[in-house]
Amino acid sequence: MNESIEIQSESASQQDHSQLYRELFLSKTPFIDVRAPVEFAQGAFPGSCNLPLMTDSERAQVGTCYKKSGQEAAVLLGHQLVASDIKNRVSAWAEFKKANPSAWLYCFRGGMRSRLSAQFLKDIGVDINIVPGGYKALRRFLIEQIAQASTQKLTIIGGNTGCGKTLLIKELRNGLDLEGRANHRGSSFGKQVSAQPRQISYENQLAVDIINLSQQSSSLVIEDESKAIGRLYVPLPLYAGMQQASMVVVDDPLAIREQRLCDEYCTLMSEQFTQTLGAELGWKAYQEHLEHGLYGIRKRLGAEKFKALSSVLDAALKQQLSSGSSEGHLNWIAPILRDYYDPMYQYQLSKKADRIKFSGTFDEVKEWLTVNAK
Structure with a gap:
């Protein structure tokens, strides 16, 4: 039952944002993709640039910690892992945003990684929009466009x-x-x-x-x-x-x-x-x-x-x-x-x-x- 409710909620959320997603792609919006490199390599969007919040190794460690010790411990570990290099990563985001003022940012689901990355940018005076639903929602939207195209002339x-x-x-x-x-x-x-x-x-x-x-x-x-x-x-x-x-x-x-x-x-x-x-x-x-x-x-x-x-x-x-x-x-x-x-x-x-x-x-x-x- 809970899984069904979650799927319906995701679908409704995507429907609410379909026009936004369409406009983002029509305007060739540059994207900062903060997913780990291994995620980006599996598939990406036109105009996206992989500037990850965490490396593949860091992401794997956080994932393991989440399974063993829960979300709070995983978040703490994530902060500890990126702390030594976070200035460089935020600087890369800021430089991209400066070169591409219309850029938006996303992680996989538009959740914690997106919010943390946007907050890090805001702390140095740079505002950036987060794609609601993240990569997953954009990807689902594009799959629907292909399905709809198959039914047209x-x-x-x-x-x-x-x-x-x-x-x-x-x-x-x-x-x-x-x-x-x-x-x-x-x-x-x-x-x-x-x-x-x-x-x-x-x-x-x-x-x-x-x-x-x-x-x-x-x-x-x-x-x-x-x-x-x-x-x-x-x-x-x-x-x-x-x-x-x-x-x-x-x-x-x-x-x-x-x-x-x-x-x-x-x-x-x-x-x-x-x-x-x-x-x-x-x-x-x-x-x-x-x-x-x-x-x-x-x-x-x-x-x-x-x-x-x-x-x-x-x-x-x-x-x-x-x-x-x-x-x-x-x-x-x-x-x-x-x-x-x-x-x-x-x-x-x-x-x-x-x-x-x-x-x-x-x-x-x-x-x-x-x-x-x-």
Whole structure:
């Protein structure tokens, strides 16, 4: 009974603050997250900065004390643990608030850690707002935004690999870029130079995107995706909504798709790797990236074809390294489109035929969406 009452109370409290939470995210409010680093690493919000009240070790000690000796003893221990460094921690909060006057502060539930941190700041003449309900309430609010979005009008963009679906999403005022936020292109060659975010951070960012897009349109346009994008997963309610939504299909010619993939997978990726890691390490990482991508589809290609394409890829890499030209990569990109990606996607698309409302070139689909999926 008590647990039920607590859940209802939390829900009611969140409902009272939903508009506040929405405004905080719409205005790109900077957040001071005073949770311990291990909590922050599990998931965070856009615009948040981890300036913890306690270190991971201190938090663990306080938690153990709370279980053994109760709240009063835990609070006393917490004060003792942070006492030697509290001036530095408060100074960091104050500097952040000075640089970001609109900043708010939160801990996990908006409770003791938030109040203590705000009081420490107030003691040196700095006032800061505390997010009611803390991280937990903000996170619940964002989860609800994703659930609500799954019930609104959705339009899915399909099409063979290389049709520019992600590019089209970025050009639309109501396009939700699942791959961009996942930092992965969704294929065997989709890994980016930088790492993917944590699942919770990914969901939080998507929810904030949904909030912002809702200011422009009551519908969303989303690329046709599988459940997984790299090591991340499309939030289940949104994915379920996508499986029922109307579709449009981009049907660009093979030659255009080949060149687009050559530019994206090879020219641009080699530049990104070398710019990030330096010429020597970047080239090695780029080479391993393409080799790993091809290896990832070896079973579908078959041993003989995989071996042949590996030789073609090796020759293309040598040509690119010596001349700077990526054109040699077309010699392996064209076969994997023809023999692997296109047959696989066409089979998947055939099961969604009844949902397809329009098909055309990139520009034709963009025009149709501009009129029909506003």
